[in-house]
Amino acid sequence: MNITLIATTAMGLESVLAREIKELGFSAAQSFNGKIEFQGNLEDICRANLWLRTAGRILIKVGEFKATTFDELYEKTRALPWGQWIEETAQFPISKVTSRKSTLFSKSDCQSIIKKAVVDSLKTYHKVSNLPETGAPFAIRLQIENDLVTLSLDTSGSGLNKRGYRSHMDLAPLRETLAAGLVLLSRWRPDKDVLFDPLCGSGTILIEAGLIAKNIAPGLNRQFVSEQWQIIPPELWAKARQEAQDSIIKENNFQIFGSDKSWRALEIAQKNTGLAGLTNFNYQKLNLNETSLPFSTGKIITNPPYGERMDDQEETEALYKEMGLHFKKEFAEWSYYVITPHDDFEKLFKAKSDKHRKLFNGAIQCWYYQFFA
Numbered sequence: 001m002n003i004t005l006i007a008t009t010a011m012g013l014e015s016v017l018a019r020e021i022k023e024l025g026f027s028a029a030q031s032f033n034g035k036i037e038f039q040g041n042l043e044d045i046c047r048a049n050l051w052l053r054t055a056g057r058i059l060i061k062v063g064e065f066k067a068t069t070f071d072e073l074y075e076k077t078r079a080l081p082w083g084q085w086i087e088e089t090a091q092f093p094i095s096k097v098t099s100r101k102s103t104l105f106s107k108s109d110c111q112s113i114i115k116k117a118v119v120d121s122l123k124t125y126h127k128v129s130n131l132p133e134t135g136a137p138f139a140i141r142l143q144i145e146n147d148l149v150t151l152s153l154d155t156s157g158s159g160l161n162k163r164g165y166r167s168h169m170d171l172a173p174l175r176e177t178l179a180a181g182l183v184l185l186s187r188w189r190p191d192k193d194v195l196f197d198p199l200c201g202s203g204t205i206l207i208e209a210g211l212i213a214k215n216i217a218p219g220l221n222r223q224f225v226s227e228q229w230q231i232i233p234p235e236l237w238a239k240a241r242q243e244a245q246d247s248i249i250k251e252n253n254f255q256i257f258g259s260d261k262s263w264r265a266l267e268i269a270q271k272n273t274g275l276a277g278l279t280n281f282n283y284q285k286l287n288l289n290e291t292s293l294p295f296s297t298g299k300i301i302t303n304p305p306y307g308e309r310m311d312d313q314e315e316t317e318a319l320y321k322e323m324g325l326h327f328k329k330e331f332a333e334w335s336y337y338v339i340t341p342h343d344d345f346e347k348l349f350k351a352k353s354d355k356h357r358k359l360f361n362g363a364i365q366c367w368y369y370q371f372f373a
């Protein structure tokens with residue numbers, strides 16, 4: 001069965017996700033704004049969900065067509081092979097509707113038309129007059145862009161950033177998928193480069209690095225909604241999980257250090273690291289200006305405070321200045337990777353980055369400043 005899969009991601013991470021998809025053995029990945037399309041089979045739904053570190057969700061593309069009228073939207077949606085996926089008893093909410101630069105822009109109208117078309121299509125396919133909608137969920141997504149309608153089914157359920165290792169949510173941590181992206185973009189080599197985050201908070205960057213180092217599939221400790229679908233036999237999930245389990249590198253082949261000025265953050269970081277199944281991390285309570293490591297080279301990847309509130313701005317700017325001075329003194333031959341929305345970061349840090357890339361931390365447009373040793 002040949003299926004078109006769509007992996008979604010945060011804007012700016014498309015090339016990293018494309019690299020991951022290629023490394024997982026898929027070819028001909030096509031990249032759009034925050035989305036990558038590739039071809040796979042049922043087993044690949046399991047593998048993509050388990051393995052793709054920077055993907056937000058894995059969707060099945062059910063169909064794509066041009067539509068400028070509601071009649072066209074209804075007819076073309078109804079003609080798609082919904083019954084092939086959606087079981088007679090399934091729930092099938094229209095979970096997300098987006099419309100950009102298109103004639104059909106009323107989301108609520110599009111939503112009810114899609115629902116009606118899918119209901120009619122399923123009744124015909126399953127030869128029934130009633131659909132109880134009590135079974136497994138098949139969330140439908142509708143995207144209209146320049147009158148091009150894309151309809152897809154969500155195979156992930158909760159977003160793939162939910163790895164199952166987060167014990168607390170109150171520190172505004174970095175999204176796991178973005179943290180993994182920062183590590184992959186830095187081209188960190190676990191067996192060669194020391195890794196340090198001196199403002200580690202709950203440790204997301206370091207934990208994602210640890211998962212990469214040990215080749216632990218990020219989804220290994222969670223469930224996916226499509227595990228409830230009849231069309232994917234449980235053996236396929238079991239096989240993909242077993243393969244992921246067998247791929248784990250047993251020894252700790254990395255040197256990872258984290259520090260923060262906050263005890264509470266460090267407590268959470270320790271706890272999350274354990275929940276992620278990782279050991280041998282070195283956490284210390286230190287102020288940024290007290291940090292030092294006995295290695296001449298390595299990589300610092302960090303997500304400092306952004307100073308979003310007016311009264312925090314001065315403190316944040318002072319921290320960025322201190323960071324520049326301290327890194328150059330204590331970590332002179334290291335590479336640094338810093339994500340912040342601050343346009344003046346380089347001025348405060350007093351160095352011009354070798355590269356900077358636009359990335360989104362949720363809705364916040366940031367820069368990923370990269371300084372190479």
Ligand SMILES: C[S@@+](CC[C@H](N)C(=O)[O-])C[C@H]1O[C@@H](n2cnc3c(N)ncnc32)[C@H](O)[C@@H]1O
Nearest residue numbers: 173174199201202204260261262287288303305
């Ligand atoms: C945006 S948070 C990092 C969040 C982290 N990436 C995560 O995913 O949880 C910034 C962290 O910097 C720490 N911090 C701020 N100023 C510091 C300083 N001068 N020295 C050490 N840590 C500091 C804060 O305690 C906070 O945990």
